Amino acid sequence: MPRHSLCAALCTVALTLSPALALAQAPKTAPKAAAPKAAAGAAKTFTVTAGDTMKFAPAIIRVKAGDKVTITLKAVSALPKMAMAHNFVLLKAGVDAAAVATAGSTARDTAFVSPKSKAQIIAASALAGGGETVTVEFTAPAAGKYQFICTFPAHFQAGMVGQLIVE
Numbered sequence: 001m002p003r004h005s006l007c008a009a010l011c012t013v014a015l016t017l018s019p020a021l022a023l024a025q026a027p028k029t030a031p032k033a034a035a036p037k038a039a040a041g042a043a044k045t046f047t048v049t050a051g052d053t054m055k056f057a058p059a060i061i062r063v064k065a066g067d068k069v070t071i072t073l074k075a076v077s078a079l080p081k082m083a084m085a086h087n088f089v090l091l092k093a094g095v096d097a098a099a100v101a102t103a104g105s106t107a108r109d110t111a112f113v114s115p116k117s118k119a120q121i122i123a124a125s126a127l128a129g130g131g132e133t134v135t136v137e138f139t140a141p142a143a144g145k146y147q148f149i150c151t152f153p154a155h156f157q158a159g160m161v162g163q164l165i166v167e
């Protein structure tokens with residue numbers, strides 16, 4: 001085969017292959033770009049009830065890291081809101097829950113969540129008085145155990161604490 005013919009043959013092969021390669025690569029990159037969306041956490045919703053006994057029910061909530069969690073806190077009480085209300089305050093791991101509760105107990109202007117505690121808190125709901133519901137949304141943190149508390153005065157001390165277990 002003369003040299004120029006070989007070149008022509010190779011060039012034809014190369015030209016024929018390149019669109020095929022481009023097509024072959026396209027499907028590979030598309031799923032890669034979509035993967036993070038598919039791996040994003042599932043939406044999980046929970047209703048937590050709190051009554052005059054100052055307990056969260058349920059007191060243990062299980063989720064997976066990255067889940068988009070919505071907690072609806074339902075307060076059940078016949079008492080006036082200023083005497084009996086609840087919130088749902090999720091604390092970062094290793095935080096002194098009693099300290100956050102104590103700081104919150106005097107923070108009436110900010111719904112009993114002290115601005116000083118911001119760095120210790122993952123998410124906090126508004127206050128719910130009897131018959132009210134409030135919701136709080138957060139993305140489940142890394143696997144581990146996290147406390148959630150009510151920071152209405154004296155409620156944490158009365159045992160108003162629960163645990164978020166992230167698997």
Ligand SMILES: [Cu+2]
Nearest residue numbers: 086150152155
């Ligand atoms: Cu409470």
